[in-house]
Amino acid sequence: MVFVQPRTGFKGHTWEALGLGYLISSIRAKYPDMLVEFYSGFFDSDETIVTACRDAQVVCFGCTSPQFKHAVFLADRVKTPDNLVVVGGIHATALPYQPLKEKNIDVVVQGEGERAILEIVRRFVLGEFIEKDWKAGVINDVDGLPFPDRNIIKNERNIQQAYKDNRKRITSILSSRGCPYACSFCCSHCLWGRTPRLRSPRNIMDEYRHLVDCWKIDFVKFADDTFTISKQRVKDFCWMKYQEGLQVPFGANAHVNTIDESVLKYLVLGNCQELWYGVESGSPKILNSIHKSTDVERIKEVFRLTKDYGIRTRAYFLLGTPEETIDDIHMTEVLCDVLEPDEVGFSMLAPFPCNEYFEYDIMKDWDWSGFDEYNNSWISNKNLTNEELRREQQHLIQKHQNNITYRQKEK
Numbered sequence: 001m002v003f004v005q006p007r008t009g010f011k012g013h014t015w016e017a018l019g020l021g022y023l024i025s026s027i028r029a030k031y032p033d034m035l036v037e038f039y040s041g042f043f044d045s046d047e048t049i050v051t052a053c054r055d056a057q058v059v060c061f062g063c064t065s066p067q068f069k070h071a072v073f074l075a076d077r078v079k080t081p082d083n084l085v086v087v088g089g090i091h092a093t094a095l096p097y098q099p100l101k102e103k104n105i106d107v108v109v110q111g112e113g114e115r116a117i118l119e120i121v122r123r124f125v126l127g128e129f130i131e132k133d134w135k136a137g138v139i140n141d142v143d144g145l146p147f148p149d150r151n152i153i154k155n156e157r158n159i160q161q162a163y164k165d166n167r168k169r170i171t172s173i174l175s176s177r178g179c180p181y182a183c184s185f186c187c188s189h190c191l192w193g194r195t196p197r198l199r200s201p202r203n204i205m206d207e208y209r210h211l212v213d214c215w216k217i218d219f220v221k222f223a224d225d226t227f228t229i230s231k232q233r234v235k236d237f238c239w240m241k242y243q244e245g246l247q248v249p250f251g252a253n254a255h256v257n258t259i260d261e262s263v264l265k266y267l268v269l270g271n272c273q274e275l276w277y278g279v280e281s282g283s284p285k286i287l288n289s290i291h292k293s294t295d296v297e298r299i300k301e302v303f304r305l306t307k308d309y310g311i312r313t314r315a316y317f318l319l320g321t322p323e324e325t326i327d328d329i330h331m332t333e334v335l336c337d338v339l340e341p342d343e344v345g346f347s348m349l350a351p352f353p354c355n356e357y358f359e360y361d362i363m364k365d366w367d368w369s370g371f372d373e374y375n376n377s378w379i380s381n382k383n384l385t386n387e388e389l390r391r392e393q394q395h396l397i398q399k400h401q402n403n404i405t406y407r408q409k410e411k
Contacts, residue, residue, distance in 0.1 A: 006070035007041030009369030021148025053078035065368035079104035094353035111136035179225035190354035227252035238270025282335030283328035315341035320349035345405035
């Protein structure tokens with residue numbers, strides 16, 4: 001089997017292919033003698049990938065919307081009468097119509113793929129019928145999944161990239177699936193759903209310990225949409241980490257509604273060094289329109305508390321939602337000045353499949369390969385042209401060059 005991470009049409013840092021790593025570890029647990037390989041379009045040439053797939057019986061692609069075009073490009077070159085080409089991931093789940101119509105894609109997996117890939121391979125080995133439209137759903141027992149196979153997904157390449165950028169050996173852990181919040185711009189619920197399924201503190205600690213001992217990791221990024229969904233789980237994990245003397249620090253996404261002093265005390269104990277907040281806007285009108293479930297005063301209070309406890313803050317802001325005006329953007333600028341985040345990023349609205357701004361009839365056949373939420377020339381609204389939005393974004397980026405996120409720092 002060969003698993004492939006397609007590339008996007010824009011350049012940028014790429015993190016490890018955790019999703020495919022989970023699929024690979026599931027396959028290897030069931031079929032320990034099966035030869036499994038992995039290639040990434042971010043590191044490997046098309047020629048290398050196509051050559052590697054030449055003798056594979058099953059080729060699997062996992063992709064987001066910006067990666068889908070490259071997945072089709074590769075599928076057209078690796079498909080043979082004897083192999084099976086499988087596509088999964090959030091794009092296949094959000095817009096199954098697209099991969100289903102491709103003649104060189106045999107199976108389209110919608111939903112979480114660990115159980116699905118085992119059944120697909122079983123049927124392939126036995127010569128049984130495999131339907132093209134495969135609805136996989138979600139997996140509830142997330143503790144029961146083997147840890148992602150970081151050797152096969154060549155995680156060291158991503159670690160070296162992070163080291164080059166940050167002088168730290170960094171990698172990611174996914175400790176939960178599903179987020180209960182309903183932010184209008186988010187697509188995550190399409191794949192994971194809105195009901196959180198949380199790994200236990202012990203299960204997380206075992207993977208954390210493995211990364212520190214075997215991969216010499218200096219910093220762990222939690223890849224969860226919202227790591228702090230369960231305050232009790234955060235407290236239990238941080239206490240366990242402290243009790244076991246595991247000092248390697250971590251950072252995580254948090255919603256301001258999940259943070260209070262009781263949680264921050266434990267986060268400090270567990271050596272959480274960074275919290276990343278999706279602030280999005282300084283305008284109450286916009287916060288309400290994007291269903292952010294919070295307000296400006298709450299955001300200010302949580303940033304103040306986080307700083308008081310010595311944890312670095314990162315703030316994400318979003319420009320270009322349909323009702324936004326120049327006055328709303330100026331309110332965002334003022335709020336950013338008040339918050340004084342240690343790191344900040346200013347993205348542009350991306351109407352990806354499955355969020356509230358995706359218009360199926362208009363956008364279903366868009367080429368998403370070059371669509372980058374940090375920089376695009378497509379988005380506008382009834383109040384602001386794309387040129388005006390980009391001008392405001394560039395003003396904010398230039399103003400915050402000393403603490404701007406890596407993707408937007410002048411090279």
